[in-house]
Amino acid sequence: MRRARLITTVLLSSGLLLAGCGGGSDSDDEDSTPAAQEVAGSEEVASTWPMTGLPVEGDDDAAQPHPVLVTKMDNTYSSSPQIGLGSADLVVEELVEGGLTRLAAFYYSDLPDNVGPVRSMRASDIGIVSPADATVVTSGAASPTIARINGAGIEFYNEGDTGLSRDSSRSAPYNLFADLQAVGEDAAIDATRPQDYLPWGSAEDFPGGQPAKKIAASFGGGHTTNWTFDGKGYVNENSYADQGDEFPADTVLVLRVQVGDAGYLDPAGNPVPETKLEGKGDAMIFHDGRLVRGTWSKASLDAPLQFSTKAGKLTIPAGHTWIELVPAANGDVTFSK
Known part of the structure; x- marks a missing residue:
């Protein structure tokens, strides 16, 4: 337990x-799609990883x-x-x-x-x-x-x-x-697949968007994370990761969020901020060198994230995703071709 x-x-x-x-298990010639399996909440979904949406391969579960x-x-x-x-x-x-x-x-x-x-x-x-x-x-x-x-x-x-x-x-x-x-x-538990963290979809379903190969996500004057699309994925230009151990970002998802005061100071006397990841706000989804703008929503702190555009619901292409929680008030996001 x-x-x-x-x-x-x-x-x-x-x-x-x-x-x-x-x-994977082995599949016959007529059906190569992943097998369905039960997840938390008794839903049936394809055999994909919940944190990436990618298919499970080989003997993994x-x-x-x-x-x-x-x-x-x-x-x-x-x-x-x-x-x-x-x-x-x-x-x-x-x-x-x-x-x-x-x-x-x-x-x-x-x-x-x-x-x-x-x-x-x-x-x-x-x-x-x-x-x-x-x-x-x-x-x-x-x-x-x-x-x-x-x-x-x-x-x-x-x-x-x-x-x-x-x-x-x-x-x-x-x-x-x-x-x-x-x-x-x-921390062992009974083997149960968690719910998908994001509403995963296919790259083919991702809207065309606009060219955006360089991204700068600023958190309000103290730190900016810079990304460049290299034709395969997004490279964090100011990462502190060990060489060869960088996060392989297929998508950079920027959420503009409200930030409040957590109610106490750190040892240096700085107010501790609290990101409010519930409600709704602007979203910028960068994938395959393109940007699609939309809206994120989250009904409560423990609810899943949902996305939409004026055309309707929006899914996130399956893969490794880096989420930037950029303050709506004083943060900034810039991009270029």
Whole structure:
């Protein structure tokens, strides 16, 4: 059974605050489509991975005996090199204090034995991880955040738990790493396929859009993530990932979001922001060197994301997706051909 992380972790997390806050089967000749399988909610879907929409191959099964593991990863120069990012199914980049960003890397189809540097959670993560019923891998969090996370029923592993350890060759707090195989074994559940994180579709169904091969997603003065389409996918030009371990982004999904105040300060005295991933807002979907504009909506923190254009519902091409949660008020997104 999955291990619950209860309020008793507050004592540990408060002690970590200074360190933790910053940032086929064979088929016959007549039918080669993936077999259908039951998922959470008793729906029948094709055998595809829920965090990418890609088909399951070989002897793999989209119903794994572990939850989705979302690892909170530092995204500053001090994290260099980030390890394990290339094995993630999906990544969400979110604003943290000081105008910097932190990554929520989703792992389900593959659990690497070394991922990090692992950093702390934020209340923003509730809306990010809840739709996947995910377990968070983190260094800890401030007491107000722990209370919010527990209240949302989100389970997490932090320093001192199975699978997390410090790398003595690196400087704290950028030296906590996670063995996700160990975490996954400890967090074992009955094998059930999670719901799709995004409304996956095919590239053929993606609208024509407009040319857009260079992207700059600014989070409000502190950090800008730059992307270039290289003919195959999107390359993060200012990634801190280890060489050869970069996230293979097929799609960059930009959501303009509301950002509020989490209600406390970090150790440096900076207000901690809270991204509100519910409601609706503008969406920019970059795929295959093109941009399609639309609207995202999310009925509640634990509801799935939905997308639409004036023509109707919009699906996201199956593949590895990087989601940028750019503040609507003071963030900016620019692109060029």
